[in-house]
Amino acid sequence: MLPIIDGHNDTLLAATSDRAGGEFLREGGDGHLDLARAEDAGLAAGVFAMFVPNEGELDYETLPPAVEHDRARRVVDEQFATLHDWADATDRFRVVGDIAALEACLDGEAVGAIPHIEGAAAVSPDLVNLDSLYENGLRSLGLVWSRPNAFAHGVPFEHGATPDIGPGLTEAGFDLVEACEELGIVVDLAHLNAAGFRDVAGAVDAPLVVSHAGAHAISPSSRNLTDDQLDAVADSGGIVGCTFGTAHLRPDGERGKDASLSTLLDHVEYYADRMGVEHVGLGSDFDGASIPDAVGDVRGLRDVLAGLEARGFDRAEREAIAYGNWRRVLAAWWN
Ligand code: ZN
Numbered sequence: 001m002l003p004i005i006d007g008h009n010d011t012l013l014a015a016t017s018d019r020a021g022g023e024f025l026r027e028g029g030d031g032h033l034d035l036a037r038a039e040d041a042g043l044a045a046g047v048f049a050m051f052v053p054n055e056g057e058l059d060y061e062t063l064p065p066a067v068e069h070d071r072a073r074r075v076v077d078e079q080f081a082t083l084h085d086w087a088d089a090t091d092r093f094r095v096v097g098d099i100a101a102l103e104a105c106l107d108g109e110a111v112g113a114i115p116h117i118e119g120a121a122a123v124s125p126d127l128v129n130l131d132s133l134y135e136n137g138l139r140s141l142g143l144v145w146s147r148p149n150a151f152a153h154g155v156p157f158e159h160g161a162t163p164d165i166g167p168g169l170t171e172a173g174f175d176l177v178e179a180c181e182e183l184g185i186v187v188d189l190a191h192l193n194a195a196g197f198r199d200v201a202g203a204v205d206a207p208l209v210v211s212h213a214g215a216h217a218i219s220p221s222s223r224n225l226t227d228d229q230l231d232a233v234a235d236s237g238g239i240v241g242c243t244f245g246t247a248h249l250r251p252d253g254e255r256g257k258d259a260s261l262s263t264l265l266d267h268v269e270y271y272a273d274r275m276g277v278e279h280v281g282l283g284s285d286f287d288g289a290s291i292p293d294a295v296g297d298v299r300g301l302r303d304v305l306a307g308l309e310a311r312g313f314d315r316a317e318r319e320a321i322a323y324g325n326w327r328r329v330l331a332a333w334w335n
Contacts, residue, residue, distance in 0.1 A: 002319055003044035003106045004301050005326035007241030007281055008116075008190070008212040009033055010288030012079040013051045021287040024086055025093075032286035032297040035086075035093055035111060041298045044105045044323060045096055045112035047140055047211055049288070050079040052121060063156050064147045072121035073129070080136055083113060095137050099331045106323060114330070116188065116211070119145035120152070125172045127179055139334065140186035142211065143173065143196065151176050152196045159253030161222040163229075168195035169203075177203050186333045190283075191223060201232050207329045208238035212283030214248040215270045221248050227274060234275035239329045241283020242268050244291040259292035265307045268321065277317045281326045 011033045015022030021031015028034075038046070052067045052075045087095045096102050096112035105112035115137045117123070123130055123141070144154035151173035153166040169177065173196070180187050181204050188211045189197050201208055210233060216224040225233075225240060233240055243249065246259045249267060271280040284291065286298055295303060308318055 001042045001302075002305060002322045003042055003108070004282065004305075005044055005102075005106075005323040006046040006286070006301065007239075007283030007326065008049060008243075008288070009046050009284060009286040010049050010051060010118075011286065012048055012082055013053065014287040015082050016075070016079050017053050019287070025089055032284070032291065035090070037298045038111045039092070041301045043111055043298060043301065044108070045102055045114060047116045047283075048083060048113040049116045049118040049142075050076045050122075051118045051145065051288075052076070061156060061158055063154065066148050067119075067121045069121055069124065072119075076117060076122040080115065083115060084137075087113070097137055097139060098334055099327075102327060102330065106327070114139050116140035116142065118142045118190075119147060119149060120176060121147070121149045123151070123176060125150035127172075127176060130176070130179055130183070134183050134185060138185055140188055140211070141180055142188040142190050143169075143176070143192055143200070145191050153193050154191045155193050155222040157247070158222045159247075160220050162194070163197075163216075163222045163224075163226065164194035165222070166193045166195065168199040174199070174203060181206055181333075184334045186330065194226075194229070197229055197232070201236065206236075206333050208233045208236040209329055209333075210238075210240045210283075212241050212243040212245070212285050214243050214245070215267045215274075218267055218270055219248055219251050219253060221253055224248055230271065230274050234279045237279075237329075237332070239279055239281045239325050240271055240275070241281045241326075242271060243289070244284040244286070244295055245289030246292055247290070249292070255290055257290050257293045259294070261292065261294040261303060261307050264292060264295065264304065265311060268304075268308060269311060272313075272317075277313070277320055278325055280321050282321065
C-alpha cells in the first residue's frame with residue numbers, strides 16, 4: 001500500500017470547537033479523520049491546521065472580518081496543546097519536525113502531524129513570537145484564511161469570481177515570508193489573493209506551496225488557482241494539494257456532499273496536464289469542508305489513488321502524487 005502525505009486537515013479545529021469530528025484518539029468518531037482510520041488508509045502524515053473559528057455566521061460573498069491577535073494566540077496555543085497531547089498519549093502518532101521524522105512515518109512507524117497555522121493572525125506583527133512557535137513545532141504557515149491580517153489579504157468564497165482582488169503583502173508580510181524561509185517554515189499560499197501570491201512568488205527561492213485548492217478552469221471559485229498561478233507553482237518546482245472540498249470541485253460551485261469521485265479526479269488530471277505530475281499532491285481539507293460522499297472520510301484516499309490508476313496514472317506517478325512530491329517540497333523548505 002502506497003503511503004500518503006495529505007496537505008491539509010482541520011481536525012484540530014473540530015477537536016476544540018463544537019463541529020463534528022475531532023475525537024482523534026477514539027475510534028468511530030463522526031468526523032473525517034481519526035487515528036485508527038488514518039492507519040487503515042495508509043496516511044503516513046498530514047498537515048494539521050490550527051485555525052481560529054469565525055465569530056457568528058459566515059457570509060460566503062464578502063470577506064470575513066479580521067480576528068484579534070490576542071484571541072488568535074489563545075486559540076492556537078490551545079490547538080497546539082491538543083496536538084501535543086495526542087502525540088504524548090500514543091506512540092502511534094507523532095509530531096513531525098524534520099525530514100528524518102517524515103521518513104520514519106513513510107516507513108510506517110507512526111502517523112505524523114505537520115503543525116500548520118491557517119491564517120497568520122496569531123503571529124505578532126513584529127514577529128516576536130515566531131521563534132517560539134517554531135520551537136513548539138510549527139513547520140508550515142498559511143499567510144491568510146479569507147480574513148485580512150497584518151501580513152496579507154485573502155479571497156472570499158465566491159463562485160464565478162477571480163482571486164485578483166485587494167492589495168499584496170504588507171511590509172510585515174514580506175518580513176514574515178523572509179523569516180519563514182530562513183527558519184524553515186513552509187509558506188502556504190492557500191486562500192491568498194492574487195497580488196499576495198505574486199509577491200510571495202517574487203520573494204522566495206523555495207518552491208511555491210498551495211496546500212489545498214482546486215483548478216479555477218474547472219470550478220471558477222475565487223479560492224481556486226488560475227492557470228497563471230498553476231504555471232508559477234510549476235516554474236518554482238512547487239506543489240498544489242488538490243482539495244476535496246465539494247464547493248471548490250464542482251463546476252457550479254454547489255455546496256454539500258454531492259460530487260462524484262470523477263469530479264475530484266478531473267482536477268488532479270488537469271493539474272498533471274497543466275503543471276506536470278511532479279507538482280501535484282493531495283490536500284483533502286478533512287474536517288474542514290464538505291467532501292464528496294464518494295470519498296466519505298480519510299479511507300477514501302485509497303479510492304482516490306485507485307481512481308488515478310484507472311485513469312492511467314502509472315505507479316511512479318501515483319507515488320509522486322501520494323507522497324513523493326510533498327516530501328520533496330517539504331525537504332526544500334525545511335533543510
Ligand atoms: Zn482552508
